[in-house]
Amino acid sequence: MFIQLTYLDSSLPKNDADSATQIVAAFRSTAIIDSPPLRYPLRHLLRRLRQIRIHPLLHLRHNIRNKFNLNFSLHFFLSLKKPQSMAKSPETEHPVVAYGWGARDTSGVFSPFKFSRRATGENDVQFKVLYCGVCHSDLHMAKNEWGFSQYPIVPGHEIVGVVTEVGAKVKKVKVGDKVGVGCLVGSCGDCGQCNSDLENYCPKQILTYSGVYTDGTITYGGYSNLMVAAEHFIIRWPENFPLDIGAPLLCAGITTYSPLRHFGLDKPGLSVGIVGLGGLGHVAVKFAKAFGTKVTVISTSLSKKKEAIEKLGADEFLVSRDPEQMQAAPGTLDGIIDTVSAVHPIVPLVSLLKPNGKLILVGAPEKPLELPGFPPYYGEEVDIGECNWRA
Numbered sequence: 001m002f003i004q005l006t007y008l009d010s011s012l013p014k015n016d017a018d019s020a021t022q023i024v025a026a027f028r029s030t031a032i033i034d035s036p037p038l039r040y041p042l043r044h045l046l047r048r049l050r051q052i053r054i055h056p057l058l059h060l061r062h063n064i065r066n067k068f069n070l071n072f073s074l075h076f077f078l079s080l081k082k083p084q085s086m087a088k089s090p091e092t093e094h095p096v097v098a099y100g101w102g103a104r105d106t107s108g109v110f111s112p113f114k115f116s117r118r119a120t121g122e123n124d125v126q127f128k129v130l131y132c133g134v135c136h137s138d139l140h141m142a143k144n145e146w147g148f149s150q151y152p153i154v155p156g157h158e159i160v161g162v163v164t165e166v167g168a169k170v171k172k173v174k175v176g177d178k179v180g181v182g183c184l185v186g187s188c189g190d191c192g193q194c195n196s197d198l199e200n201y202c203p204k205q206i207l208t209y210s211g212v213y214t215d216g217t218i219t220y221g222g223y224s225n226l227m228v229a230a231e232h233f234i235i236r237w238p239e240n241f242p243l244d245i246g247a248p249l250l251c252a253g254i255t256t257y258s259p260l261r262h263f264g265l266d267k268p269g270l271s272v273g274i275v276g277l278g279g280l281g282h283v284a285v286k287f288a289k290a291f292g293t294k295v296t297v298i299s300t301s302l303s304k305k306k307e308a309i310e311k312l313g314a315d316e317f318l319v320s321r322d323p324e325q326m327q328a329a330p331g332t333l334d335g336i337i338d339t340v341s342a343v344h345p346i347v348p349l350v351s352l353l354k355p356n357g358k359l360i361l362v363g364a365p366e367k368p369l370e371l372p373g374f375p376p377y378y379g380e381e382v383d384i385g386e387c388n389w390r391a
């Protein structure tokens with residue numbers, strides 16, 4: 001099969017969602033796509049290919065015209081075994097109508113987005129989305145700060161609602177039950193990680209949004225009206241637990257609870273520092289207090305001190321940009337959960353640790369953090385959080 005991808009021209013604008021959709025649709029529907037020569041900055045094209053996660057054998061015949069623009073013909077030989085008959089858009093690729101808020105480029109602006117959800121399979125649960133948390137990871141993804149977002153993107157991975165339909169083999173929940181979905185909607189189900197309930201470490205994990213599902217379609221998250229997910233990735237919600245309050249536990253909750261438990265920072269009498277008092281930080285303080293530890297919130301300014309101490313029950317408050325305060329507290333903490341979403345100095349945090357203390361970095365800044373390879377590290381442990389911790 002051969003499809004002429006008509007002249008997209010220099011006109012395949014950097015962030016044009018429709019063009020991207022058109023290309024994705026064309027890619028999915030054909031074995032070979034050929035195009036007449038088109039002028040398009042190669043780096044944009046390659047980025048677009050990465051965005052749509054198609055890895056064709058790409059043959060380019062090109063003449064370099066100037067530093068950025070190439071004039072080339074391209075042939076894509078896709079690895080699809082059988083070409084499908086029609087190109088499908090996100091709105092028509094599945095039978096169930098859905099809508100949500102989508103980001104179409106790196107601007108961070110969201111607009112209404114119509115798409116579709118798959119029919120409820122025998123192991124699937126469909127539910128009406130009632131609430132969805134807004135995690136900073138959604139913002140990183142909407143702006144493509146980690147470099148693998150696929151537009152249009154419908155974020156949301158702290159998703160809760162009420163079941164509207166279940167497949168014939170579903171046992172965990174029934175219609176009307178409250179449920180939730182977190183960061184993942186799929187994994188291989190067969191590897192050592194999956195068999196140990198560590199699907200978040202499965203190399204074939206499928207993210208709740210901007211991932212590629214087993215049927216080749218892009219996943220869309222909880223900033224939407226309707227969700228469908230395999231039963232295995234559905235969480236049955238406690239009946240007396242409010243959905244709105246609980247939703248953030250599906251990411252912020254597990255991401256902070258799990259390392260506190262995993263690294264033994266869950267014992268009364270220990271001293272735990274929480275860096276950054278945003279979504280994760282709030283929940284971390286509450287868990288650390290509930291475990292009976294002495295909690296120090298570490299923040300760049302005094303502005304959150306009242307909230308930290310009076311509302312969340314933290315015991316101490318340290319201003320990280322105040323060298324005097326930081327230098328007055330060396331070697332005082334058994335562990336630190338760092339939830340900061342942007343690049344920031346971490347050596348001053350290491351200095352706060354007792355010998356063999358643990359600094360756990362769960363924030364996921366756009367750029368790597370720097371950790372110079374010289375003292376003072378007296379055997380402290382620095383641990384970088386993988387996506388979503390599990391206890």
Ligand SMILES: NC(=O)c1ccc[n+]([C@@H]2O[C@H](COP(=O)([O-])OP(=O)(O)OC[C@H]3O[C@@H](n4cnc5c(N)ncnc54)[C@H](O)[C@@H]3O)[C@@H](O)[C@H]2O)c1
Pocket residue numbers: 134135136137138140251252255276277278279280281300339340341342343344362363364365385386387388389
């Ligand atoms: N490892 C995981 O599985 C996982 C899961 C969820 C979130 N995350 C990441 O954790 C981070 C926090 O998420 P959130 O939803 O709590 O975000 P948030 O925006 O609610 O909170 C971030 C906090 O960092 C502070 N901050 C921002 N820039 C700072 C800087 N330069 N120096 C010091 N403090 C700064 C903010 O004031 C805020 O208190 C994000 O990077 C997110 O992607 C990781």
Ligand SMILES: [Zn+2]
Pocket residue numbers: 135136137138157251252
């Ligand atoms: Zn999250």
